[in-house]
Amino acid sequence: MTHAYGRPPAGEATPDEVGLIQIRQPALPSSYRMICFPSSRNSPLCYLAMAELLLPTVELLIVQYPFLSAEEELDPAACESLADKVFEAVRGWTDRPFALFGHRTGAELAYAVGCRLERETYGAPLTLFVSGRTAPGHRGSLGPPALSCRVVALTAQHDRRAEPAGVRGWRRCTSGSFDLEVFPGAQGYLKSHRREVVNIVHDQLISLGEPDPD
Numbered sequence: 001m002t003h004a005y006g007r008p009p010a011g012e013a014t015p016d017e018v019g020l021i022q023i024r025q026p027a028l029p030s031s032y033r034m035i036c037f038p039s040s041r042n043s044p045l046c047y048l049a050m051a052e053l054l055l056p057t058v059e060l061l062i063v064q065y066p067f068l069s070a071e072e073e074l075d076p077a078a079c080e081s082l083a084d085k086v087f088e089a090v091r092g093w094t095d096r097p098f099a100l101f102g103h104r105t106g107a108e109l110a111y112a113v114g115c116r117l118e119r120e121t122y123g124a125p126l127t128l129f130v131s132g133r134t135a136p137g138h139r140g141s142l143g144p145p146a147l148s149c150r151v152v153a154l155t156a157q158h159d160r161r162a163e164p165a166g167v168r169g170w171r172r173c174t175s176g177s178f179d180l181e182v183f184p185g186a187q188g189y190l191k192s193h194r195r196e197v198v199n200i201v202h203d204q205l206i207s208l209g210e211p212d213p214d
Helices: 045-051 076-093 105-119 164-173 194-207
Strands: 002-006 019-024 032-037 058-064 098-103 127-131 150-156 178-183
Touching: 019 045, 019 076, 032 076, 032 105, 032 194, 045 058, 045 194, 058 076, 058 194, 076 105, 098 105, 098 194, 105 127, 127 194, 150 164, 150 194, 164 178, 178 194
Parallel strands: 032 058, 032 098, 098 127, 127 150, 150 178
Antiparallel strands: 002 019, 019 058
């Protein structure tokens, strides 16, 4: 397994650059890609661990933000600005069936980037995974669905920041299919139930993706 860091050359990076970490098996071409949006700038470790359990045909691309402290909340303007930067960084990575996976703040960013990818025809994700986050506007009207891909929402049964009722609101964000996965406990399921999460990814990305052979 190799890690390739999609960063600007040394000495040319600026504080507002978005970095990308690519994790793939060098001996086997990947058929699928999952673009991961961590909850903060310094939290890609759960995805690195997830990569050990994923089938070798699934490649990970982990977004690293130019800012965001641990579990930092973004106001709408800052979220839109960061989503624009991430979109520019990942739009060239849609050359194979792909999914987006966002946790906490990363779920909102993944949703915003997914909407732009669909709207600007760079390729729609097979699935948007939103984890540990209530739906945008879940207490009010969202208007017409912004996505047409499948949405899979994940949360913990007793997570006060992402109670199942609020997480279920992601159903209104897509005209496609929707699934809600609720794990026991209050939080931390990306670690404690990592294998179950990976199985959900496999079911959605591989079992339903069925890419054409090269």
